[in-house]
Amino acid sequence: MPDKKIVLAYSGGLDTTVAVPWLKEKYDADIITVTVDLGMVDLESIRQRAIQVGAAKAVTVDAKDTLVKEFLFPALMAGAIYEDQYPLATALGRPLIARCLAEAAKAEGAYAVAHGCTGKGNDQVRIEVGVAALAPGLELIAPIRDWGMSRQEEIEYANERNLPISPSNSKFSVDENLWGRSVEAGELEDPWLEPPEEAYAWTRAVADAPDEPAYIEVRFDSGIPVAIDGEIMAGTDLIRHLNTLGGDHGIGRIDQVENRLVGIKSREIYEAPAAVILHAAHRALEAMTLGKDQARTKARIAQEYADLVYNGLWFTAHRQDLDAYVSSTQRYVTGDVRLRLHKGACTVVGRKATQSLYQYSLATYDRGDEFDHAAAQGFISIYGLPVRTQNRIQPQ
Ligand code: ARG
Numbered sequence: 001m002p003d004k005k006i007v008l009a010y011s012g013g014l015d016t017t018v019a020v021p022w023l024k025e026k027y028d029a030d031i032i033t034v035t036v037d038l039g040m041v042d043l044e045s046i047r048q049r050a051i052q053v054g055a056a057k058a059v060t061v062d063a064k065d066t067l068v069k070e071f072l073f074p075a076l077m078a079g080a081i082y083e084d085q086y087p088l089a090t091a092l093g094r095p096l097i098a099r100c101l102a103e104a105a106k107a108e109g110a111y112a113v114a115h116g117c118t119g120k121g122n123d124q125v126r127i128e129v130g131v132a133a134l135a136p137g138l139e140l141i142a143p144i145r146d147w148g149m150s151r152q153e154e155i156e157y158a159n160e161r162n163l164p165i166s167p168s169n170s171k172f173s174v175d176e177n178l179w180g181r182s183v184e185a186g187e188l189e190d191p192w193l194e195p196p197e198e199a200y201a202w203t204r205a206v207a208d209a210p211d212e213p214a215y216i217e218v219r220f221d222s223g224i225p226v227a228i229d230g231e232i233m234a235g236t237d238l239i240r241h242l243n244t245l246g247g248d249h250g251i252g253r254i255d256q257v258e259n260r261l262v263g264i265k266s267r268e269i270y271e272a273p274a275a276v277i278l279h280a281a282h283r284a285l286e287a288m289t290l291g292k293d294q295a296r297t298k299a300r301i302a303q304e305y306a307d308l309v310y311n312g313l314w315f316t317a318h319r320q321d322l323d324a325y326v327s328s329t330q331r332y333v334t335g336d337v338r339l340r341l342h343k344g345a346c347t348v349v350g351r352k353a354t355q356s357l358y359q360y361s362l363a364t365y366d367r368g369d370e371f372d373h374a375a376a377q378g379f380i381s382i383y384g385l386p387v388r389t390q391n392r393i394q395p396q
Contacts, residue, residue, distance in 0.1 A: 004029035005110040006141065009101055009127065010058070011035065012046035014165050016116040018154045019143045020053045021161055023114055027141070030056035031114075034104045036097045037062045039178035039236065053163050057108070061100045064178065068235035071096055072179050075309060076278055077223040077333075078326045079286075079302035082310045085256045086268075087275035089180030094123055095314035098130025105131075105138055112139035119145035122261050123175075126312035133315040172199055178239045180252070180272030191257055191267045202247045202271040206344040209250035213342035215349075216245070218281045220337070223330030225278055239274040246273025250344035261311050277346050281337035284348040288356045289332045298329055 006023055010016045010033035024031050033050040035058070037043055043060045050058035071092045082088055101113045113131050117124035119142070128140050149157065158165045173185040183199050197205060219227040225238055233241065246252050252273030260266055290298065305322050313319060335353030339346055361370040 002028050002030055005032055005056075005108055006030070006112045006114050007032050007034055007101055007105045007108060007110040008055075009034055009036070009097060009113070009115040010046065010050050010055075011116065012041070012049050012166075013116070014151070014154055014158070015144050017049060017053055017163055017165055018149075018158050019114065019116055020050065020055050021163070022143055022147065022157075023141065024054055026143075027112075029112075032057045032059060032104065032108050032110060034059045034061065034101055036060075036093075036100045037064060038067050038093045038096065038176075039064050039240075040176035040181075049164055053161075059104055059108075061104070063096055063100060064236050065234075067093065067096055067178060068239065071314075072239070072275075073224050073235065074323055074326070075305070076225075076275075076282055077330050078305040078322065079279065079283065079298065080306040080309055081279060081302070082306045083256070083258050085254050086258060086270055086310075087180055087272045087279060088306060088309050089177055089270070089272060089275065090175045090182045091122065091126065091310050091312075092179060093175075093177040094126035094312070095130045098127045098315075099134055101127070102131050102135035102138070105135060110138070112141050114141040114143060116144050117142060120260075120262060120264060122310065122312065125261055126314075129312045130315055174201075178236060178243070179275050180270050182268055182270055184266060184268040188267055188269060195255060195269050199269055200253065200271060202243060203253050203273060204248060204250045206250045209248065209343050211343075213340045214245060214249060215338065215340055216242075216277075217336050217338050218278070219335070220282065220285055221334050223282065223327075223333040225281070239278075242274035242277050244273075246277050246341060246346065247271070249273075249341040249346075251341055251346045252276040253344070277339060277341070280346050280348055281339060282333070284337050284351045285333055285335050285353060286329075288335065288351050288353045288358050290329060291357065294329055298326070301325060 006027060006029045008016065008019060008023060008031050020031050033055045035043060035046050037060060047058040047060055075088060075092055080088055105113050115127045117127060124142055124145060131138060131140060171186045172183045172188065175182045181202050187193055188195060188199060217229050218225055226232060228238060228241060252271050254270040257265055257267050286295065301322055308319055332355045337348060338350035340349050361368055
């Protein structure tokens with residue numbers, strides 16, 4: 001029995017399945033797999049596969065509630081969307097996986113953490129920066145980055161050793177959690193080609209979506225979605241519900257060419273019905289409840305927050321400080337948003353808030369108007385003073 005232990009982040013896919021015997025042989029260590037449940041995995045079959053391919057122990061961690069509370073909802077409140085499209089599902093899951101790996105390594109007495117990320121992506125950065133921040137003494141091993149095997153060679157390696165590998169997803173590289181599904185590689189690498197239907201799994205094509213629209217009401221309490229159609233729901237259930245309903249209506253398909261941290265542009269498609277619906281609803285409620293300057297500043301923070309998450313800087317004081325600002329902005333973001341889901345479109349059709357800054361008596365053009373029209377004249381006179389002055393003295 002080797003006395004060294006390595007903790008391996010294990011998804012059950014080809015890369016990490018091949019990594020189990022490979023690490024064991026190369027490092028002469030016991031491999032302890034850690035599979036983190038962020039909402040979309042068949043934990044038991046993954047656990048069994050890990051043991052079957054030679055793991056000394058297979059640990060599973062249910063991190064769904066933590067994902068929602070500590071990562072997804074803060075990002076939602078921040079309005080974090082990367083490069084105008086990507087709601088950051090994978091990017092938000094990685095720091096939590098890093099934390100689970102660091103904790104498991106400590107609990108098991110492992111000297112190293114291994115993961116199945118490639119050398120070209122963002123995920124290697126997110127996981128390694130995260131683990132190093134939380135558990136500085138651990139070694140980091142990235143077998144896929146090191147071994148230089150092609151996918152075909154991995155399959156041969158697996159076949160030689162009779163490793164059970166599932167043929168599923170072989171066409172694309174897929175990552176999923178409650179906040180969305182990320183799909184890349186294969187024919188998606190040609191950015192001119194329309195993604196084939198088989199690349200999608202959570203959403204219907206618009207043509208197959210129901211002709212009748214669905215209307216939903218989402219309630220927020222200080223920026224956090226708490227109920228749908230009046231029914232109070234736990235965060236994980238609420239997200240799952242919206243993924244299903246939104247997916248049925250063809251909502252949440254994103255086709256994006258994005259800038260990776262490592263300098264490469266990549267084409268990825270995403271399916272994120274719940275994230276798309278909740279961001280739209282949250283934005284609509286903020287429009288009612290945030291002042292103009294708050295909204296302007298918050299939009300800048302949203303971009304900063306999205307970049308930080310994307311770039312693997314979750315475990316930083318900067319992120320904590322941004323969270324503190326964002327959370328302060330959310331204290332009156334309480335109310336209801338009504339949305340129509342129809343043929344791929346998610347449209348806000350109504351909003352109301354207990355402490356709304358939208359005031360009918362100020363906005364209306366009908367009877368009941370309380371706006372002081374006489375004051376407008378004086379306002380314009382002073383507001384326009386520098387413009388008039390400059391044009392008088394320095395004609396255009
Ligand atoms: N491009 C996305 C990101 O950097 C997703 C990466 C993982 N995607 C995948 N298909 N395995 O966050």
